[in-house]
Amino acid sequence: MTTLGLYIHIPWCRSRCIYCDFNSYVSHDHDLKARYQAALLKEIRQAGIVLARPNLDTIYIGGGTPTSLPATQLVELINIVKTAFAVRAEAEITVEANPGTVSADYLRELRQGGFNRLSLGVQSFNEAELRFLSRLHDADMARQAIAQARAVGFDNLSLDLIFNLPHQTLSQWQTTLHEAIRLAPDHLSIYSLIVETDTPLHRRVTQAEITPPDDDLAADMYAYTIEALSEAGYAHYEISNWARHNGEADGQTPRLASAHNLIYWRNQPYLGVGAGACSTINGQRWTNLKQPQHYVERLDSSTSQLAIAHDGENDERIDPTNAMMEQMLLGLRLVREGVAAAEFARRFNITLEEQFAQAIAFGLQHGLTEWLETANGQHLRLTQRGRFLANQAMIPFMAEIATPSINL
Secondary structure, three states: OOEEEEEEEEOEOOOOOOOOOOOOEOOOOHHHHHHHHHHHHHHHHHHHHHOOOOEEEEEEEEEOOHHHOOHHHHHHHHHHHHHHOEEEEEEEEEEEEOOOOOOHHHHHHHHHOOOOEEEEEEEOOOHHHHHHOOOOOOHHHHHHHHHHHHHOOOOOEEEEEEEOOOOOOHHHHHHHHHHHHHOOOOEEEEEEOOOOOOOHHHHHHHOOOOOOOOHHHHHHHHHHHHHHHHHOOEEEEEOOEEEEOOOOOOOOOOOOOOHHHHHHHOOOOEEEEOOOOEEEEOOEEEEOOOOHHHHHHHHHOOOOOOOOOOOOOOOEEOOHHHHHHHHHHHHOOOOOOOEEHHHHHHHHOOOHHHHOHHHHHHHHHOOOEEEEEEOOEEEEEEOHHHHHOHHHHHHHHHHHHOOOOOOO
């Protein structure tokens, strides 16, 4: 390994949100949390040794709610990473935070400790919607957290928002969206509510206590979002993500796009540490044990080796066929840059047109995909119509890869 992105998982939350299916836990076991922190530090050190201290382009601490921990512990993680890996001077270092779990002093400690990007889980500026989502903060707490983050020097600030909530009107979503625009974040991640299985929301929808989200209304909200954010100076660079436009040409991903998430979408190598974290390196993919207690026990008894915190059940060898499919399914999510034909040919020794002739023809014929000519060659990307019908655009690639046209 020469360079990669690092994800660190903090599984703790103060409470569970109604829609959440992330690997998160409400725990008051302070001993387990202390042991978990020690296990994280051990896994980071050992991974750095085994991978021969590669360069890190990004570090991302997610959860759960990382800011449910003291700021000193998050800074400690970054300091250990910097000893175990070669962190580039310009590396993007992100921490997820929830309004209500941070203060000006807390954020100042994070900024001074090396974090240069903050991702705030705002979700809504509507009080009733925040209560429905089981969020612990109110709209004023979100506004305050944004102001505090700016005051202590965070100049790369992202907000998460959710639309198409049960009984939410288009007007209500517009109000939240325009409030977010008024607060001028550098980046926005905006998702339509998904009713995930094994969540309180799923149980209530199944029991007819809550009306399921309306797909037609979701499309209207999404269309309005694309238009409003474009008018406000944001570049739509991934199906659910926007970054402030800084004059980038068509086909170029904006400078303030999430560098860490771009690693996933570009199908590049990344290492995940912590309970339930996933890694993809050198054609291998594995997932750590999900339960924090089991993760800690495995680290307590481990020796210095890579993938020390998993049980092998979810290990996967990514063969070239699957790698090609993932390159398309992930790359097409990047609605500005898409999939570079030259990079695909370099990586797989076959052209896009040779491997996916039928899928490309289908997308072009139905207005779902288009070719973009750039200084670096051709890129295949979704059209505006394709952004709304992304699944329909991607299914033909999955079908065609099932019978690959070349013996790999």
